[in-house]
Amino acid sequence: MAMLLQGCYETLPLQEGPPPSTVAVQLVLNDKGRDEISSMLGGAVDKVEGTVIAQNSSSYTMAVAEVYTLGGTSSKWSGEKVTIAKDGTRGYQVHRFNATKTVIVAAAITAAAVVFLVSSGLRGSGGGPPSGPPIQPGLSH
Numbered sequence: 001m002a003m004l005l006q007g008c009y010e011t012l013p014l015q016e017g018p019p020p021s022t023v024a025v026q027l028v029l030n031d032k033g034r035d036e037i038s039s040m041l042g043g044a045v046d047k048v049e050g051t052v053i054a055q056n057s058s059s060y061t062m063a064v065a066e067v068y069t070l071g072g073t074s075s076k077w078s079g080e081k082v083t084i085a086k087d088g089t090r091g092y093q094v095h096r097f098n099a100t101k102t103v104i105v106a107a108a109i110t111a112a113a114v115v116f117l118v119s120s121g122l123r124g125s126g127g128g129p130p131s132g133p134p135i136q137p138g139l140s141h
Contacts, residue, residue: 019052019092024065026093033088040082044070048084049095050077059083 019025026047029037034045041048047068054061062084064077 016091019060019094024049024051024095026068026095027060027062027084028090028093029084029088030090033084036085036088037082041067042069042075046070047093048082050079050082053081055086058087059085060089 019027026049027033028047029045034043037045037048041064045067048062048064049066049068050062050064052060053063060083062082063079064082065079066074066076068074
């Protein structure tokens with residue numbers, strides 16, 4: 001199910017400049033950024049996803065939703081506020097809902113379900129008529 005849900009989202013290429021504050025973004029860290037936030041978020045952090053709630057000339061303050069490591073693992077967070085130096089980032093990526101991919105995934109799942117139901121319904125599970133002489137009501141053997 002998680003793989004199917006991933007099909008509904010896309011991550012846009014790395015952007016530079018100030019990230020939007022209206023959508024969730026992933027700040028992509030460089031070595032300096034990883035080192036500076038390791039005591040708060042853990043070591044080997046690659047990206048920090050969340051909403052930028054404040055920024056100034058030198059830093060971003062985020063409400064963190066998820067942290068991704070260089071090893072490919074991630075951990076969910078509950079909106080804790082973390083300040084990250086701008087020179088500790090390589091840029092940002094927007095992780096957004098993709099309606100087209102969602103429709104395609106939903107259509108594929110629906111088609112697979114219909115094919116399964118139709119093919120299962122056409123195969124009978126019975127073994128034909130019963131064998132042996134018919135049983136008449138009221139008679140015993």
